[in-house]
Structure formats: structure tokens, C-alpha cells
Amino acid sequence: MRSYADTGPLSYEVTAAARARTNAGIRLLSWLRGRGTRLDRCSQADLDTWYANASHPHGADDFLNWAIRHRHCPPLRLPSRRKPSPGKGEEAERKRLLTRLLTDDTIALDVRVAGCLMLLLAQPTSRIVTFTLDQIDMDDDEVQLRIGRHPVPLPEPVGRLVIQLTAARQNLTSAGQPDSPWLFPGQAPGRHVQSKQLGKRLARAGVRSSVNRRAALAALAADAPAPVLAEALGFHPRTTAQLVGELGIDWADYAAAKTRSASAP
Numbered sequence: 001m002r003s004y005a006d007t008g009p010l011s012y013e014v015t016a017a018a019r020a021r022t023n024a025g026i027r028l029l030s031w032l033r034g035r036g037t038r039l040d041r042c043s044q045a046d047l048d049t050w051y052a053n054a055s056h057p058h059g060a061d062d063f064l065n066w067a068i069r070h071r072h073c074p075p076l077r078l079p080s081r082r083k084p085s086p087g088k089g090e091e092a093e094r095k096r097l098l099t100r101l102l103t104d105d106t107i108a109l110d111v112r113v114a115g116c117l118m119l120l121l122a123q124p125t126s127r128i129v130t131f132t133l134d135q136i137d138m139d140d141d142e143v144q145l146r147i148g149r150h151p152v153p154l155p156e157p158v159g160r161l162v163i164q165l166t167a168a169r170q171n172l173t174s175a176g177q178p179d180s181p182w183l184f185p186g187q188a189p190g191r192h193v194q195s196k197q198l199g200k201r202l203a204r205a206g207v208r209s210s211v212n213r214r215a216a217l218a219a220l221a222a223d224a225p226a227p228v229l230a231e232a233l234g235f236h237p238r239t240t241a242q243l244v245g246e247l248g249i250d251w252a253d254y255a256a257a258k259t260r261s262a263s264a265p
Helices: 012-034 044-053 057-069 088-103 109-121 158-167 195-204 209-221 226-233 237-246 251-263
Strands: 136-139 142-145
Touching: 012 044, 012 057, 044 057, 088 109, 088 209, 109 158, 109 195, 109 209, 136 158, 142 158, 195 209, 209 226, 226 237
Parallel strands: none
Antiparallel strands: 136 142
């Protein structure tokens, strides 16, 4: 939580995840007590039983790793949990959704823009809702979005949609905030739209954050290593490296293949 707070305000999603993991640790302690043992006496058999029978047992992974590291628990082995990498179906769905958002003007403009930013740049709704007009630049007719250390160029027609949205934002009149700095103003004066509200509207348009963001990150990670992505997209380096690792993407292998391809006659 401290490392996240160093990069900016803590979002609802981050605090909710931390709360859920803490509660999972408490459930594990209660479960051990029910078996007549304690954390410092937990055996591998106890742990294996927990992972085999508990509801969402991996929620306690962070707590257990912390306890093992600080010797509050024996050095037990936690079962691995590897998320499957996006398949061709998920990438095809991402491209299909992106095409729809770029061409279907029956979808609200703010939903189209938010969906494109998620499908292209793997941005979560908690970050998208905080984008401001000051983060949008025009450079030689190219629209750029500053979300990391350096501006990210937006391909057309995404850049054009973003510019259109700056002139047609919702809630400016109803909330009495004609000079709102937010790209996605909320109904409350001076506030941006709520992340959960935007997420529900995206879901109605077919954009599923948990699946489509992962496919977008996989597409990005095929062209750049995790540290470069983190710097360009404003992500935490450690989190980005972990996510890319879960996707099963090995940048060293990819870079070697690119080098061989570039040197081929």
C-alpha cells in the first residue's frame, strides 16, 4: 500500500483488494484455530488441506508469504497459481470490440473513448476516470496522452475521438461545472465520474475489464519489456512485471527473436 501511495492517491480497487487479502489472512488464522493449531505450528499438511478445501484460498497468499518471510510461520510451500495467458479468442475479441467502438456512433462518446483507452493502453477504469484535459496534447496534428513519464501518441481515429470528447463532455451543465478539468466529469460538482459507474457502462457495451485489459497488456508486452511499459503507461514497475510474468511472456526470448529477424538477409 505504501508503494502504491507513493505513485498517487489510492484507488477504491487498490484498497478493496488489500482489505480482501487481509480478511483472507484472518479467515486462515480462524481456520487454523478450529483445527487446534496456530500459525507458528502450521504444517504442510495443514496448508495443503486449506488450499484443497477453503473458498478462495489464494487470497491468503500475501499474508502467508509475509508470515514465512518474517518467521511467524514455518517455511512451507504454497501451491503455485498461474493465470492462463490470453488465447487467440481473447485477442480476437479485443480487436472486435475496438473496431466496434471506433465505428459505432450509437455508443456514447465517453464510453467509446474509455473503452479504446482500455483496449489499446490497458488502462483500468480507476485510472481512466482521473484523466484531465491537461494530459492531452497536440503535436504536429498528433494527439498525445500523458499518463506516464512521456506522452503516448494515440493512433487515429482514437485521437480524433478524444478531441471530440473534450468538446462534448457529459454532466458539465447538470453539475454546474463548465470549467471542469476532468475528461470524464461526474454529476457531483468538481468530481470525476465514479470508476464503478464507468465500468458498468463499459460492460453494457461489451467491454470486460478483467479479460480485455489482460489481452491489451499482452499485446503491448509483445513489443516492449515490462519496465518500458510501466514508465510509458504510468504503471507500478513491480506490478507490471508481475502481470507480464503471469501472462507467460518472456521478453528475453522475444528480443532474441527480433534480433535474429532483423539480421536475416
